[in-house]
Amino acid sequence: MTTADLAGQTSTGAKLLAAARTVIPGGVNSATRLVGPPYAIATAAGAYVTDADGRRYLDYHAAFGAILLGHAAPEVDDVVRAAIGGLDLVGWGVTEPEVELARLVTETIPSAEQMISAMSGSEAVVQAIRLSRTVTGRPLIVKFQGGFHGWHDAVARNVISAPDRAYGNDPLSRGILPEALDSTLIAEFNDLDSVRALYAAHPDRIAAVIMEPIPHNVGALVPDQEFVEGLRALTAEQGSLLIFDEVITGFRHALGGYQQVCGVMPDLTTFGKAMGNGYPIAGLAGPRHLMEHFSSAGGDVLLAGTFNGNPVSSAAAIATIRYLRDHPDFYQRTHALGDRMRAGLTAACAELGIEGTAAGFGGVFALYFAAAPIRGYRDLMRNADAAYVAFHRRMTDRGFLMLPLALKRNHISAAHTEEDVDRTLEAACDVLRTIRD
Numbered sequence: 001m002t003t004a005d006l007a008g009q010t011s012t013g014a015k016l017l018a019a020a021r022t023v024i025p026g027g028v029n030s031a032t033r034l035v036g037p038p039y040a041i042a043t044a045a046g047a048y049v050t051d052a053d054g055r056r057y058l059d060y061h062a063a064f065g066a067i068l069l070g071h072a073a074p075e076v077d078d079v080v081r082a083a084i085g086g087l088d089l090v091g092w093g094v095t096e097p098e099v100e101l102a103r104l105v106t107e108t109i110p111s112a113e114q115m116i117s118a119m120s121g122s123e124a125v126v127q128a129i130r131l132s133r134t135v136t137g138r139p140l141i142v143k144f145q146g147g148f149h150g151w152h153d154a155v156a157r158n159v160i161s162a163p164d165r166a167y168g169n170d171p172l173s174r175g176i177l178p179e180a181l182d183s184t185l186i187a188e189f190n191d192l193d194s195v196r197a198l199y200a201a202h203p204d205r206i207a208a209v210i211m212e213p214i215p216h217n218v219g220a221l222v223p224d225q226e227f228v229e230g231l232r233a234l235t236a237e238q239g240s241l242l243i244f245d246e247v248i249t250g251f252r253h254a255l256g257g258y259q260q261v262c263g264v265m266p267d268l269t270t271f272g273k274a275m276g277n278g279y280p281i282a283g284l285a286g287p288r289h290l291m292e293h294f295s296s297a298g299g300d301v302l303l304a305g306t307f308n309g310n311p312v313s314s315a316a317a318i319a320t321i322r323y324l325r326d327h328p329d330f331y332q333r334t335h336a337l338g339d340r341m342r343a344g345l346t347a348a349c350a351e352l353g354i355e356g357t358a359a360g361f362g363g364v365f366a367l368y369f370a371a372a373p374i375r376g377y378r379d380l381m382r383n384a385d386a387a388y389v390a391f392h393r394r395m396t397d398r399g400f401l402m403l404p405l406a407l408k409r410n411h412i413s414a415a416h417t418e419e420d421v422d423r424t425l426e427a428a429c430d431v432l433r434t435i436r437d
């Protein structure tokens, strides 16, 4: 919506957005927040968000996956309320919630012996990369085309690239030093040979391979088991670290993250988003011999951050993880709802003669407008992006919030019900018909 579109509009949301634009560049605090209505949000509870004009949306956006138990989940918010007023921020020594959180994380994430806390997934990834460069003494990082690991320099390239930029140098932003971009190499997901080729071209120079175990930043590419096992063996053989960026998959797909699902252990794991059910917290975990490189343990990698391990965010994460630990049926339920959604979307496409592939894992789903198989970014270039965006846009217009951007995924939380899924599928059938016709 442009300022011209807004002129003369009197809705509360339009007024708020107009006011926002005078004091916040573009009116929003993240560039992907201003696509499709609603533009101004007033409240969020359970599986729903309500905009400033009172319209309710069944939320599949889930704050990019940060909401796992539903909005304002009492299991988390009650604990946060209790934490507020007890201990705010001291910035000296350690607090009980930090220790309890690290204990829970190291108990639940199979490859974790120690963890450090951070405020965002991007920060956790920065630390993982610095640590990898330090322990290997090597400069280069490998990431996959389509993978997103945060907004910072070391990884801010080659996420959703136009076909002529894919696998080339496709920075997400201006202002990044060319040396930083050149230090990040790009491979193809589910294609071990593309990683082998980078090792052959840069012998003894690659510090780490970083991957989203399921690249949800391009929907849901599910890894072949041989690919993950092959990467594990290859990185070990080459003396590099393997980093699983479980910022989306962590806690969402299984209590122990995707590493628990696939049984392949990375050297380092980053997590964030869902672990605090909407409160800002993230972390990096790994074995003690690597984690003790942090300066807090007398090592050579700086560990700093005013808000790291703050008691309120830590309390939110403790409450979320305890809930998940004590309710294993959460995973059965969300996985079953995800399966129901994917089966329904597949059936709708078949019935309407639309070339579509309902992809995903657990409670995450995406409907690609392309024929299967879709295993890597090369396959995604066959996706009809305009249909994908139109599908999300029209679903959102009908009250099912799905971010209308190419390849954005959708999330089912503990607050969604079978009835919600069935209503969504009913609307999806109508919308798919409009896309076909």
Ligand code: PLP
Binding pocket: 064, 119, 120, 121, 122, 123, 125, 148, 149, 150, 151, 212, 217, 245, 246, 247, 248, 272, 273, 282
């Ligand atoms: N890693 C992955 C896989 C992500 O999806 C994101 C954010 O979308 C990040 C890292 C960065 O996390 P944050 O936005 O909390 O900095």
